[in-house]
Amino acid sequence: MDRRGFISKSAAAGMASAMAAPAAFAGNEDPDIRSRFGKLDRILKQPVFRKHLFSSPVIIDTLDLLVSGSSYICRVRSKDGAEGISVAHNDISFLVPIFLRKLKPFFLGQDARELDLIIEKVYNFQFNFRYNGIALGIPLATIEFAILDMMGRIAGLPMGQLIGDLHNTEVGVYCATEFRELPLEEHFAKIDEAVAEYDFKALKIKIGYMFAGSRNIHDKGLPGKSEKLIPMVRNKYGEGWSLYADSNGYYDAESAIKIGRLLEEYKYSYFEEPVMFDNFLEIKKVSDALTLPVANGEQDNSFYNFRWLIANDGIEIVQPDNYYFGGFIRSMKVALMAHAFGKACTPHMSGGALGYLYNIHFVSVLPNAGQHHEFKGLGTQVQFSCPTSPLKVNAGKIKVPTGPGNGIDIDPDFINRHKPL
Numbered sequence: 001m002d003r004r005g006f007i008s009k010s011a012a013a014g015m016a017s018a019m020a021a022p023a024a025f026a027g028n029e030d031p032d033i034r035s036r037f038g039k040l041d042r043i044l045k046q047p048v049f050r051k052h053l054f055s056s057p058v059i060i061d062t063l064d065l066l067v068s069g070s071s072y073i074c075r076v077r078s079k080d081g082a083e084g085i086s087v088a089h090n091d092i093s094f095l096v097p098i099f100l101r102k103l104k105p106f107f108l109g110q111d112a113r114e115l116d117l118i119i120e121k122v123y124n125f126q127f128n129f130r131y132n133g134i135a136l137g138i139p140l141a142t143i144e145f146a147i148l149d150m151m152g153r154i155a156g157l158p159m160g161q162l163i164g165d166l167h168n169t170e171v172g173v174y175c176a177t178e179f180r181e182l183p184l185e186e187h188f189a190k191i192d193e194a195v196a197e198y199d200f201k202a203l204k205i206k207i208g209y210m211f212a213g214s215r216n217i218h219d220k221g222l223p224g225k226s227e228k229l230i231p232m233v234r235n236k237y238g239e240g241w242s243l244y245a246d247s248n249g250y251y252d253a254e255s256a257i258k259i260g261r262l263l264e265e266y267k268y269s270y271f272e273e274p275v276m277f278d279n280f281l282e283i284k285k286v287s288d289a290l291t292l293p294v295a296n297g298e299q300d301n302s303f304y305n306f307r308w309l310i311a312n313d314g315i316e317i318v319q320p321d322n323y324y325f326g327g328f329i330r331s332m333k334v335a336l337m338a339h340a341f342g343k344a345c346t347p348h349m350s351g352g353a354l355g356y357l358y359n360i361h362f363v364s365v366l367p368n369a370g371q372h373h374e375f376k377g378l379g380t381q382v383q384f385s386c387p388t389s390p391l392k393v394n395a396g397k398i399k400v401p402t403g404p405g406n407g408i409d410i411d412p413d414f415i416n417r418h419k420p421l
C-alpha cells in the first residue's frame with residue numbers, strides 16, 4: 001500500500017474508533033496508535049475460513065431449526081446431500097424468529113465455501129446489525145456450527161481446522177464457579193464441592209456482587225466478602241493452582257484497582273471484567289494501574305471495541321464467546337488481533353448443551369490460547385458418542401476430538417425427536 005493509501009486508511013480507522021469510544025479517541029493523532037489500528041484492520045480483512053479445501057461449490061439447500069421440548073438443534077443440508085448438525089445455545093428459545101426470519105433466508109442458496117463473506121454480509125441483510133449482540137450472535141453461531149460440521153465432514157477435518165492450524169490437541173480447563181450471592185463460608189464450601197467434581201488444577205472465583213438473581217433494588221450485597229475470599233482460596237489450594245477472578249463488571253475503576261492489588265498479592269493469574277465490559281477508558285485505567293493481566297470480552301459484540309482495547313493496550317486477554325459473538329470465524333478474528341500484539345485468547349464458554357465441545361474445537365486452533373479455559377461441566381441433554389476422545393477431564397485437560405466436523409456422532413433417535421419449526 002502506498003503512503004497516501006495508508007494515511008487515508010488510518011484516518012478511516014481513527015474515525016471508526018472515534019465512533020466506538022469518542023471520548024477516548026477524540027484528538028488522538030498518535031502515529032503509533034494509528035499504525036496499530038492499521039495492523040488490526042488488515043487482520044480483520046483476512047479471510048479465516050479455509051475455502052481452498054473445497055474444490056466444488058457446496059450450495060446450502062435447506063437450513064432448519066428443530067425443537068424437542070427445550071432442546072434445539074440446527075440441521076443444514078447441501079444440494080449434493082451433505083449434512084451438518086449443531087446444537088443450539090439454551091437461550092435460542094428467545095431468538096427463534098431471528099433465526100427463521102432474519103438469518104435463514106440469507107443463507108439459503110449460498111455457496112458455503114464463501115462462509116467468511118456470508119457471515120460478514122448477513123449483518124447488512126435487513127439491517128441485521130441492529131440486532132447485534134446475543135440476539136444475532138446465538139442464532140448465527142448455531143447456523144455457523146452446523147455449516148462447519150457439514151464442511152468438516154466433506155473435507156474429513158475437525159471443524160476447528162477449517163478456520164486455523166492445529167495448535168492444541170488437548171485443552172487445559174479451569175473450574176468455573178459462581179455462588180457470589182452466598183455468605184463467605186457457604187461460598188467457600190461450594191467452591192470446594194465444584195472443584196471436587198473433576199480433575200482440575202485451576203479455578204475461577206466470582207468476586208464483587210454482580211448478582212444476576214437479585215430482584216431487590218436495595219440489595220447492597222455482601223461487603224468485604226471478596227477481600228476475605230481471595231486469600232482463603234489461595235491458602236486452601238496452594239501455589240500449585242492457577243487462580244482466576246471475575247467480577248462481571250461489578251467495580252468502578254478505583255475499587256477494581258484496589259481489589260486487583262489484592263489479587264496480585266495472592267498471585268491470581270488474571271482479573272476478568274473488572275469494570276463494566278464496554279467502559280473502555282475504565283478498563284484501560286485498571287489495566288494500566290495493575291501488573292495483573294486484565295481479561296474482557298464475553299459480553300462484547302463489536303470488533304471495534306476489541307480493536308480499540310488491543311490497540312490502546314487496555315487489555316491482555318480477549319474473551320469472545322463463540323455463541324454470543326456469532327461463531328468461530330468472528331471469534332477467531334478477535335483472537336488473531338490479540339495475537340498480533342502478543343495477547344492471549346481464553347474464549348468465554350456458554351451454552352450448556354455442547355458449549356464445551358465447541359469451545360475445545362475453537363481453542364484447538366488458537367495460536368495464542370491461554371493456559372486454562374472455561375469449563376462448566378459435561379452435563380448435556382444431547383445423546384451422542386465420541387469415537388476419538390473420552391471427553392473427560394484428565395489431569396486438568398480434555399482431549400480434542402479428531403473426527404470430522406464436530407467429531408461426535410449424535411444418536412439419530414435423539415435428532416428424530418426434534419421437529420422443524
Ligand SMILES: [Mg+2]
Pocket residue numbers: 246248272273298348
Ligand atoms: Mg466472566
